[in-house]
Amino acid sequence: MSAKLRVEGVSKVFAAKRQPVTALEDTSFSAAEGEFVTILGPSGCGKSTLLRIIAGLEEPSSGSIWIGDRPVNEPGADRGMVFQSYTLFPWLSVLDNIGFGLRLKGSSRPERDRIARHYLEKIGLAEFARAYPSELSGGMKQRVAIARALANDPEVLLMDEPFGALDAQTRMLMQELLLQVWEESHKTVLFVTHDVEEAIFMADRVYVMTARPGRLKAEINVPLPRPRTYEMKSEPVFAQLKKTLMDLIRQESWRALNAI
Amino acid sequence: MSMQISRPARRSGGFRKLWRPKEKIPQALAVVLGSSAFALVLLAWSVLTYGGFVPPLFLPSPTEVIVSGYRAFTQFGLWNDIAASVYRVSAGWFLAALLGVPLGILMGSLRVVAAFIEPLIGFIRYMPASAFIPLLILWVGIDDSEKIAVIFIGTFFQLVIMIADVAKNVPKDLLESSYTLGARPGQVLWRILLPASLPGIVDTLRITLGWAWTYLVVAELVAAASGLGHMIMDAQRYLRTANIIVGIVIIGLLGMVLDLFFKMLHRGLFPWMSREGKG
Numbered sequence: 001m002s003a004k005l006r007v008e009g010v011s012k013v014f015a016a017k018r019q020p021v022t023a024l025e026d027t028s029f030s031a032a033e034g035e036f037v038t039i040l041g042p043s044g045c046g047k048s049t050l051l052r053i054i055a056g057l058e059e060p061s062s063g064s065i066w067i068g069d070r071p072v073n074e075p076g077a078d079r080g081m082v083f084q085s086y087t088l089f090p091w092l093s094v095l096d097n098i099g100f101g102l103r104l105k106g107s108s109r110p111e112r113d114r115i116a117r118h119y120l121e122k123i124g125l126a127e128f129a130r131a132y133p134s135e136l137s138g139g140m141k142q143r144v145a146i147a148r149a150l151a152n153d154p155e156v157l158l159m160d161e162p163f164g165a166l167d168a169q170t171r172m173l174m175q176e177l178l179l180q181v182w183e184e185s186h187k188t189v190l191f192v193t194h195d196v197e198e199a200i201f202m203a204d205r206v207y208v209m210t211a212r213p214g215r216l217k218a219e220i221n222v223p224l225p226r227p228r229t230y231e232m233k234s235e236p237v238f239a240q241l242k243k244t245l246m247d248l249i250r251q252e253s254w255r256a257l258n259a260i
Numbered sequence: 261m262s263m264q265i266s267r268p269a270r271r272s273g274g275f276r277k278l279w280r281p282k283e284k285i286p287q288a289l290a291v292v293l294g295s296s297a298f299a300l301v302l303l304a305w306s307v308l309t310y311g312g313f314v315p316p317l318f319l320p321s322p323t324e325v326i327v328s329g330y331r332a333f334t335q336f337g338l339w340n341d342i343a344a345s346v347y348r349v350s351a352g353w354f355l356a357a358l359l360g361v362p363l364g365i366l367m368g369s370l371r372v373v374a375a376f377i378e379p380l381i382g383f384i385r386y387m388p389a390s391a392f393i394p395l396l397i398l399w400v401g402i403d404d405s406e407k408i409a410v411i412f413i414g415t416f417f418q419l420v421i422m423i424a425d426v427a428k429n430v431p432k433d434l435l436e437s438s439y440t441l442g443a444r445p446g447q448v449l450w451r452i453l454l455p456a457s458l459p460g461i462v463d464t465l466r467i468t469l470g471w472a473w474t475y476l477v478v479a480e481l482v483a484a485a486s487g488l489g490h491m492i493m494d495a496q497r498y499l500r501t502a503n504i505i506v507g508i509v510i511i512g513l514l515g516m517v518l519d520l521f522f523k524m525l526h527r528g529l530f531p532w533m534s535r536e537g538k539g
Contacts, residue, residue, distance in 0.1 A: 057436050077442025087437035091455045091532050101441035104451070132532040145437075152441055 003030035003066075004188040005054070005156050010063030012049050022213040023049045026063070029207060029216060031156070034186040038193055038203040040245060042253040046214030047192045048084075051160050054190065055081045067155055077101060080154030084161040086141045088133040094144050095120065095129040101152030112151075119147035122181050139170040146178060150185065159191040163198070175201055176230060183227050196245045200238060201228060208248045211256035218248055320502040325509075328502035332491075342510065344486040345476055348404060352411025352479075353472035357465055360416050364423025369453050374424065381417050389414035390478045402483035414475035419468045426460030427453055459530045466522035473515050 012024040023046040031037045041047040052058040054065050056075035065072050067079065080101075088097050096103075098119055099112035120126050123143040133141055142162050149157055162178075163171045175198060182189065193199050199206045200222055208218040222241060224232050232238055277283055302322065308314045309321035316324065332338040366373045389410050396409045430453055438452045480489025488507050495503035 055440050057439065075436075075439035077440075079440060081437065081440035083433060083437060085433050087431075087433045089434060089438075089452070089455070091458075091530070100438070100451075104438075104442050104447055134532060148441070158440075 002033060002068075004033040004035070004068060005190065006030040006066040007050075007054065008064050008066065010050070010053055010060045010065065012046065012053060012058065013061045024053075024060075025213045025215040027214070027216055028063075029219075031188050031190060031205075033188055036182065036189045036191065036202055036204045037207065038191045038199040038205075039207045039209060040193060040196065040199040040249060041209030041214060042211050042249060042256040043194055044256055045209045045211050045252065047194075047209050048160050050214065051081070051158050051190065051192050054156075055079050055158050077105070077152055078155045079158055080149035080152055080156070081158040081160065082142070082145050082149050082162040084164045086133070086138070086145070086165075088136075088141055088144055088148070090133050093130050093132060094125065094136070097133065097144055098148045098151045100148060115151050116147075119151045119181075122184070123147050123177065139166050139174060142166065142174065143177065146181065150181065150187070155188065157187045157189045159189065161193055162191075164193075171195075171198070172230065176228075178202070179228050194249075196242055196249060197233065199245065200224075200241050201230075201233060206241075206245065208245065209252070211252045217252070220244065317499065317501060320505065324502045325505050328500070329506040329509075332503060332506055338491070338506075338510075341486050341488050341491045342514075345480070345488040345511075346514070348407045348479065348487065349411055349469075349472050349476055351404075352408040352475075353415055353469050355408070356412050356416035356419050356468065356472070360419040361423055361461060361465075364420045365427045365449075365453060365457060367420065368424035368427025368457075369430075369449065378424070381420055385417035385421060389475055393478070393482060397482065406482070407479040407484065407487075410479035411472050411475045414478075415468050415472045418471065419464060422464045422468070423457075423461060426457045426464060429460070430456040459526065459533055462522065462526050462529065466519060466526075469518055469522070470515055473511060476511070 007030065008028050010024065010027045011022070014021045014023055027050060029037075039047050039050070049058060053060045056065075056072060056079065059073070072079070088094075089100065092100065095113060095116050098116035102112035102115060117126070117129065120129055123146065125140060125143060125147075128136065128140065133144070136144065142165075146162065163174050166174060179202065189202075191199075191202055193202075203222050206220045206222060207216050208220070209215065210217045220241065224235070224237060278285060305319070306322060309316070309319055320328075329338075363373075363377070367377060368374070392413050393406075393410060396406050396413075400406050400409055434452055434456060435448055438448055443451065476487070477489035477492060480487040481493065484490035484493075488511055492504050492507040495501070495507065
């Protein structure tokens with residue numbers, strides 16, 4: 001399979017008061033068309049920085065990002081993003097939030113409402129079409145944010161700990177829901193998380209990142225079949241993967257803890 | 261095995277609850293409290309005047325003020341004064357808003373604009389508008405445009421700074437997520453910054469309109485033949501104390517009505533804000 005997303009030698013150094021801080025060290029990897037890749041790392045390891053660079057929201061200090069055979073260096077509709085914080089536009093209804101990207105492209109109201117309703121159906125919030133974001137719970141907001149990103153039909157979907165602010169139960173349901181929606185389109189997804197189970201459950205492939213300065217430390221394939229079900233979390237393969245990743249991430253978490 | 265069952269905590273008394281910071285109070289109580297403040301002032305005023313503690317030259321009684329007010333409307337054309345003042349305040353404030361809102365939004369969202377214009381505005385806004393009156397008389401004369409200019413100067417610079425702050429406070433997250441949905445900088449300005457700032461803009465307009473009124477009397481100090489400010493100054497000259505109070509009360513009433521109008525506008529325009537019960 002050809003690489004849909006390629007990250008080549010990307011690094012990021014932030015200018016700081018006393019001395020420059022290296023957030024990300026020389027990082028290269030790729031994701032194939034239709035692949036679900038997760039990046040697992042301790043907090044503050046620069047995984048969000050990596051995602052923001054791919055989205056074009058941050059400039060890399062070196063290296064380049066490729067979508068297919070096209071280099072990218074600024075934000076664009078080809079790379080949709082779901083943030084950890086709630087970023088729905090509060091003055092727009094749920095339906096208009098989902099249709100926002102389509103509106104920017106100049107599609108007509110019936111057209112974008114039709115697409116928005118399709119995704120609203122998928123995320124199970126059809127009856128909230130006319131609600132405002134302030135009326136939704138955290139889990140609902142993130143579902144709408146996912147729908148908003150998908151309705152724009154990006155080539156790559158970037159997800160920056162989208163369920164990080166949700167409670168454990170909601171979080172598990174959201175993982176299943178995201179996979180259900182994903183099964184339909186099989187978009188290339190890059191999903192950043194610090195949660196080991198989440199990283200395994202969602203992914204075809206997991207990259208483990210080191211503590212700051214961030215660097216890819218290991219690459220692990222997840223041989224679980226698709227579609228995934230939550231029962232798989234109790235299978236021996238899952239437990240084995242979890243053990244391996246726990247060991248890897250624990251060392252890094254300790255390093256991160258002691259570095260501060 | 262014994263188990264202790266703790267009694268549910270007694271509900272704290274209604275009165276004590278009122279003194280808890282940020283605690284909500286019943287709407288009816290709010291109305292009663294608000295009206296009683298007015299009533300208290302009226303009561304104190306009545307005691308002082310009807311009781312003969314203060315000579316009428318310093319403080320006329322409520323009755324005298326009402327009579328004067330009535331006469332001002334029926335015999336001295338107070339309506340014309342009100343109309344003249346409303347016109348001047350609205351014109352000065354409207355011009356300030358017309359120029360200040362776009363400039364403020366640009367200043368709050370584009371660093372180049374802020375770097376260019378913020379120091380200058382920060383410098384001018386501390387200059388008292390009244391100090392410009394002699395200059396303005398030289399420049400634009402003594403007719404209505406001079407009064408409008410005073411109100412404009414008093415309002416514009418503050419307004420720009422406040423609008424810039426509103427635009428500056430739009431969360432960067434919203435801008436970034438719109439970029440990842442394909443927005444170009446122009447679209448971000450129009451589709452994100454403007455709607456996100458709108459509630460703050462309406463609030464700022466409400467506050468600055470109040471300030472515009474406070475410049476009215478200063479503006480009408482010089483060479484005015486009409487207006488509430490002129491009427492107050494005139495009353496002072498002839499020691500018609502009751503008329504001074506009539507003028508002041510009318511300015512207060514006009515301000516209150518406008519304030520109410522803006523609050524209703526805010527509620528009507530931004531239904532997406534109120535539902536959570538917080539600003």
